[in-house]
Amino acid sequence: MGQSATPHSSAPDLRVSLGPLHLANPVLTASGTFGYGLEFSDFLDLSRLGGIVVKGISLKPRPGNPPPRLAETPCGMLNAIGLENVGVERFLRDKLPPLRQRGAVIIVNILGNTVEEYAELASVLSGVSGIAALEINISCPNVKRGGMAFGTDPHMAAQVVAAVRARTSLPLITKLSPNVTSIAEIARAAHDAGSDILSCINTVSAMAVDPFSRRPKLANIVGGLSGPAIKPIALRCVYETVRAVSCPVIGIGGIQTAMDALEFLVVGASAVQVGTANLVHPRASLHILEGIEKFCRHQGIGAITDYIGTLDTACRFPFADESCSVEPPAREPV
């Protein structure tokens, strides 16, 4: 592995296992950026991807927030869609069957206003064939009830995960919010409550203002920042999460290229989700997958699992002492 390895002639093994969830490759699409999958079927073969995480589904249809819902920011975008979706009934009737037909590995992102709503959704979706896993959304910044309210309190997060766990045997992914003081604390709570996998991060709570009209650019005033602007934040969150828990982690946040995805994998994410890049380039997820494959060949990496979590944090400074370690030294009380 690494620089000294010789290029591989055979196709690299890109299979990854995230606890009970086994994927053909580590590239998934992020919820809210890939519609119900079908929107992208003109552009790419959905079965090529490791999996697709569909738009967040609630028990009842949700109309979403008033417009304007979008604003562009430097190297990113701000949204306050407000979890608009068709509801679980229409999802199962209209969206899931054609998606299943296309051979996609389907992960359903679920959301509710109450703990019981999450649990009921899990129960409804458990018996349905063709759903590979559930992703629990406790991190959306754009809704008043549910969403981030659950994801920023470790006790609430644990309650939601435990309630969902009790109602399904499907692999569970909990999507974490970066809008917390310690993501490690929430990660531990979700894992301890029964989440098999953690995904991080959801969007970063943010704001944009028009100086001429003196008004916020979103009707919701604040929204969720995504895109390349948040990648460094996401990487740090993944780094902290993989060190805090023993379960697999999926990296999300500003991944536009294969090199971006590889950064997350080397830090320790077992898979990645491509988000805003899908909106800019509908074939982005496939390009990223092809780029990872090319990278592995070029670097002589036979299996992507040999590469995951190989971040080298050793200090190279020749006069290194403890103050140069990755862990900051404990501060003396002032």
Added chain:
Amino acid sequence: MPRVQEKAKILESHKEAEGTYRLVLYAPKIVPTARPGQFVMVRVASEGADPLLARPFSFHRLHKEDGLCEILLRVVGAGTRLLSQRQPGSSVDVVGPLGRGFTAPTRSDETVVFVAGGIGIAPLRALLDHLLATTHKGHPERLHLYYGARSASELIALHDLKRAGVVSVVSTDDGSAGERGTVLDAVQKRWNASSQMPNRLYACGSLPMQVNLARWVRRRDIWVEMSLESMMACGIGACLGCALPAVDPEDPQAQRYLHVCQDGPVLDPKRIRWDKVQPLIARPLISASL
């Protein structure tokens, strides 16, 4: 209709009016199935992440046999400025054809009115070309174009349409060309007193213009389609960002939204909750081309 992503070559770039440019794109995979009223998402930056998002542009003219299309762009922000500076010979990433286009008339005896405010001429021109070549070939006098702008410098010269026989009425806010006043003033002046209404009306322009026009047509028996604009991220129905308040026929007070990229951009104004659109006007237009 399949949607395609392709690298489109910029063949020509012309300054048409103050701040308005016309780009001729070679997009042979997209153009053959494109219809007037549909649009493309054009990624302005070929590399890098700023500006990040692609911008939606209606087809201004379609030359199907040559695989060419023209788009009009008004420079209002960094993205459109960059695009206006792109040189012929360079390429842009384009996704299309997207959205619902216009429903064209089927009979040559229909009187058709076009109401264009500023850059709103963009999609209407494609439809005018189409009608001049099909239903209204030989009857251009039944096509009436009302075209308004803030001043003469912002008007695109449409001599060829006049030469083709289309009835054209120009208006400017400052009176520097045509009649002084808004394009809606001109429409009302001609049609308010008329005993006979046009059969169809197609419109595209600023949000205030569309709101006022929707109010005017609501009381009249005219078949209307409007091409609407909204901030978009994807253009293909995935992000759901381009929402507009919509009428729910079963429950007038219900909170419902249409999505400009999928349900539109061409929409029947009766489907829009214009009272809910009003607050958006108080802002400077959150334009897709910003």
